[in-house]
Amino acid sequence: TGAPARVTLHLGHLPGKTNISVPYPRSPSRVDPNNPPWPAFRGYHRYSFAHATMGVRLPTILGKAIDDASRTLNEQSSEDLIVDLANCLERMDQLMVDLSGNAKLRPIIDDDEADVALWNKEIAKYFQGKDFMNAPWLFAEAYKYRRLHECFSVSKYWKDYDVFYRQKCDTFSRSAEAVFELSMRFAEPFKHSENLSDAERLEADRLMFLELTQVCLWGNSTDLSLLINMTEEQIKSLQSTGGDHLAATEKNILGNHLNRLWETVKSTREKTGGRIDFVLDNAGFELYCDCVYADFLIQSGLAKEIRFHG
Template sequence: MSQPTSNGTAPSKIALKLGNLPSKKPLKIIGPRTPSRVTPNQPPWPSYRGYHEYSFAHATMGHRLPTILGKAIDDVVKTLNEQHEEEKIVDLEACIQRMEALMGDLTSKADLRPIVDDGEGDIPLWNKALARYFRGQNFINAPWVFAEAYKYRRLHECFSISKYWQDYDVFFRQKCDTFSRSDKAVFELSMRFHEPFKHREGLSDTEKLEAERLVFHELTQVCLWGNATDLSLLINMSEEDIKKLQSTGGEHLAATEKNILGNHIGRLWEIVRDLRGNTGGRVDFVLDNAGFELYCDCVYADFLIQSGLAKTIHFHGKRFAWFVSDVTRKDWDWLLNMMVYGDLFKNASDAELESLRRLGKRWKQYVAEGKWIYEQHPFWCTGYTFFTLPEEAPDLFLHLSRSDLVLFKGDLNHRKLTYDCHAPASTPFEESIGPMASTAGAPKICSLRTIKSDVVVGLESDEVAENLDKEKPGWKISGEYAVILVSEGRPAEEVFFA
């Protein structure tokens, strides 16, 4: 600290002359860390954190999350004003007070405290991670993926310790409303696929396989671009913007295929094509967004069943409201029942509504027959990335190892697969997902991801990303670009836990 001079004034600052030192040079990222040095707070390459002003993490922690939480508080206030029983009103008011305390912690960069034990199965995972890796860290200096997940877990805590509102979903109204505005894309698909898939008569086996490949190619892209409508990013988006994002027409898909920067769709087809010869024929979807994206996932899964390419589909959702629009059991049940019994689309024709009902009835039949299975595991709602899945959730890893193909949908799942860190864009996908590719028993994996955050891997060269940085600033968060990346895993090997 500078000492005052004899006349009481502070001395002038001395300029430090460093003329003999080497000139400043850009820091080249060296990585990855060796596996033994990787921790949730120190990923293989440098992590994105809220204080990195160049990153989407900075915009998220400083603006998006407070905005999302503010809208969530507004939703609960609306529900509060609809109540008439005093005990429920008082209980919900306490939930609002906890949400406001969370807002204070978020905006004041408070340290990450332990999660209150609310009986959820993820409590040991959360509090072990907080104690072991994140003591003294806050929303801004902790790795973005962990800090963001922590915020949503704290939001669930606001309700899970209440008496009457444990399962309240502050985002449910938004999810329903957005799907209701997706009518054009919804009916474009239902009018095509309400009838069971079947081949034209007279086709040879080779021609049948090619016909399946073409439909698969188109539906893979529908499933991919359905991820573009993420409610956490649609805060100020108009109805026309949403409809443009959700276009599933053939011309639109052909035009956007050039924006799939890492495209392993050929390898993905080879895996799916060979499912028929497997005794199981099981495909798993690790779900992302509810509403239109879930609807696209189901159209895709329906084709896999109808064509005989797969025998069973497992859908993995979240146990509670997560990252605004992630699928919960309530969202799953709502979609299937709304399709059969609902009256959501006021301007639809009778033919359109009937096509939607037929789809919904067939999907509900799949559920009844055990061909479609909805599941939820506590691990999906933790701050851990999937690098730790074999260690922290061995039961889930063993379960996934029995699948012939695991499709990870969306941006958050991609971030967790790749540890959400600053790896070079040319890093091979299988290298970037670490143990999920290299552990004995690791299943074949495909990430279907519309790019909406900083991490990008699996491209042919770093120059592809560097050129886009110059030509289209903001391309990493625009939702205009995507990847379809495949890992072959080690499915033939027996799972072994040390």
């Protein structure tokens, strides 16, 4: 037999290069939690942070939580507490099965929490039939933590149990060097040197504000959920608050609006001061940085009131 005849592909039905239109961002009428303005990363997107989160980070975090609850179970002597916590562990094991097996997102069990109806309404309306890997990863991750909360909130004796408490304490204890470094640098109340002009005082305020804003920002670099296997040396490196370290890491800020932030805060002070709100995320070193930052804002007069939201 001879070689096959040459085949010519006709691509005339494809749109021309100049006619290709991008359907993003979606118009407001087409936006919903499952379809944000721009395409959402989902767990099945390999080589993405979403894939690493759903496939590695969350199972690892949940596994450590199960280990923690098991350790607590072995410390109990009361039969009622043991049975109740064992049931919590069974629910955690089922969550691990669902997460590892990529189960569909089921409704949240009514545990008398205020958000149950909202969660179930969103799941029914926008995520019906979605699973851990094909729902937008941000929603899927939040859903996983809500399910973890449910494991204990439906119990009798362990509603307020924190499976991350030991990890928080351990990481904070290993942050002692960074805490000491920061506390020594700001041990004295903030005040200007004598004989400074108004312009020099303002510049001193600006430099201190920018430095502490970065300290506060990078305080989140040792988030337990992001770095699940940190060594003590890694913690020390990430938590360094020295000026040289901050200058070197400033280039890593993707959207750097520090100077605009300074102008906003400065104008607030010029208008008789105001309130600055902190939305708290993590405990430990990050919270300590927030407190140092808030203390400076009050002492410098950049704010008259600080309100923390936990």
